[in-house]
Amino acid sequence: LDFSALAPSPDGKRIFFVARQERREFVRYDARRGQFMPYLSGITGRFMDYSRDAQWAAYTSVPDSILWRIRPDGSERMQLTSAPLRVFWPRWSPDGTRIAFDGIRPGEPIRVCVIAVKQSGAGVPDCVTSDAAGQGHPSWSPDGKSLLFMRESQGKIPGRSGLYIMDWNTRKTEYVEGSRGLRQPSWSPDGRYIAATNATGTQILLFDFHTRQWTELVTGSSLSTLRWSHDGEYLFYEDDSGDDQPVLRVRIANRRVEQVASFQQILQSNVTDYDFCALAPLDIPVATVGHDNADVYALDLDLP
Incomplete structure (x- = not known):
């Protein structure tokens, strides 16, 4: 709970204050209704990804940032990680046996971590990068043999910022030429492109x-959360600027951009923010919304 707006009563015997608590939940876009609808009722979360076969989803809970596995209908929920490891940006491997993610432990930079997942449970998280600079936003190659990630630029720490590809078997990394300073990489389903x-x-x-060349695909004000359509023909993304925060998609063949959904299509109350986070099966946008719940309390004072 966050406390604010303290004020005494006129007689000095009570203090009034506001207690505010943020709650996050998932919503899924309903194209027929033209609006986002509640999804996975009762589950609070921030980041999500679906397995290629559409049988599972992985998400991170809030406020603890723990990784969970769940069926798309909300059944068979299973905890995969535990504190103090905090998890962000989970991404399933193509064969559905591993999940890569950003992992943060107290006092350490962001690492790319991978956890093996079986029907019966999960293994121990393996942080596969160990650089002093932060590394994250993993994305698997279509064959699952390589892992793409970004390396941050941090002060005097040596090494180039940008994108790297790790061979999963040898753990050797290769720098993607021309990627200096680039972020949030996403590998296309056919393996031809990196966005x-x-x-x-x-x-x-x-x-x-x-x-072996980089080209500009689209421009905007605050672009994030790059997600490929399952056939690889479109790249979905969010523009965080402005009140609408639209979810857009660009067709790779002709660079045509169209709006898919926006913040204005969330009809729930007390919504303070919204973030596009995943594509469900059939390329349906899933977002996470924050609700700001506030109540006024009074505290009786018994002062000498």
């Missing part, structure tokens, strides 16, 4: 493995 934002979030750039 990433520039450092300021005003561009989405596309790397073509055939030409």
